[in-house]
Amino acid sequence: KQEVTQIPAALSVPEGENLVLNCSFTDSAIYNLQWFRQDPGKGLTSLLLIQSSQREQTSGRLNASLDKSSGRSTLYIAASQPGDSATYLCAVRFNAGGTSYGKLTFGQGTILTVHP
Amino acid sequence: DVKVTQSSRYLVKRTGEKVFLECVQDMDHENMFWYRQDPGLGLRLIYFSYDVKMKEKGDIPEGYSVSREKKERFSLILESASTNQTSMYLCASSPGTVKMNTEAFFGQGTRLTVV
Numbered sequence: 001k002q003e004v005t006q007i008p009a010a011l012s013v014p015e016g017e018n019l020v021l022n023c024s025f026t027d028s029a030i031y032n033l034q035w036f037r038q039d040p041g042k043g044l045t046s047l048l049l050i051q052s053s054q055r056e057q058t059s060g061r062l063n064a065s066l067d068k069s070s071g072r073s074t075l076y077i078a079a080s081q082p083g084d085s086a087t088y089l090c091a092v093r094f095n096a097g098g099t100s101y102g103k104l105t106f107g108q109g110t111i112l113t114v115h116p
Numbered sequence: 117d118v119k120v121t122q123s124s125r126y127l128v129k130r131t132g133e134k135v136f137l138e139c140v141q142d143m144d145h146e147n148m149f150w151y152r153q154d155p156g157l158g159l160r161l162i163y164f165s166y167d168v169k170m171k172e173k174g175d176i177p178e179g180y181s182v183s184r185e186k187k188e189r190f191s192l193i194l195e196s197a198s199t200n201q202t203s204m205y206l207c208a209s210s211p212g213t214v215k216m217n218t219e220a221f222f223g224q225g226t227r228l229t230v231v
Binding site: 036041043044045046091102104106107108109 | 120122147149156158159161164174204206208210211212218219220221222223224225227
């Protein structure tokens with residue numbers, strides 16, 4: 001079964017710290033992997049999309065890496081701020097063939113709290 | 117700016133009612149999806165559609181149906197709402213199979229409470 005796991009489930013850090021969120025997936029046959037942010041009671045905001053042929057993607061203070069062969073991705077957040085507090089979700093688009101049609105399989109998320 | 121819009125942020129319905137959740141996207145995407153999100157269970161795919169009038173079951177389709185009469189609109193239907201369908205519902209869209217390496221975009225979510 002194709003599954004996505006995120007650790008840790010929750011993380012609390014002081015402002016200014018650099019941090020890493022982890023995502024692992026069970027099948028290396030993927031199209032791409034997408035990181036999302038979700039604020040309480042809201043929808044998902046796309047942060048970074050990293051394709052299967054890429055090793056990393058960067059956007060501002062965020063950097064996502066992908067090691068497809070080991071089934072791992074990390075989201076690195078530099079110089080964290082209280083406004084970064086949210087749930088971060090990793091989602092994988094597995095290459096299941098047939099009618100996979102871009103379905104995303106989600107991890108359970110990491111709840112990040114950055115305190116002043 | 118890309119946009120996926122869900123018709124309601126909050127809904128309260130009674131058990132047994134027929135409920136319609138509407139989703140519209142303005143990106144001319146082929147794929148559209150309905151997920152539900154529950155504490156401890158994460159996001160689970162209910163149904164998806166890869167073209168007008170086409171649909172496929174996701175992981176938890178029981179108690180739901182969908183309709184896609186126009187490319188931009190994807191409706192989720194709860195035929196007879198039950199309390200265990202109280203949840204956050206999220207709609208998403210993405211380009212079709214010829215553009216697999218592009219992003220999925222989500223709506224703002226609909227918090228449905230069935231009483």
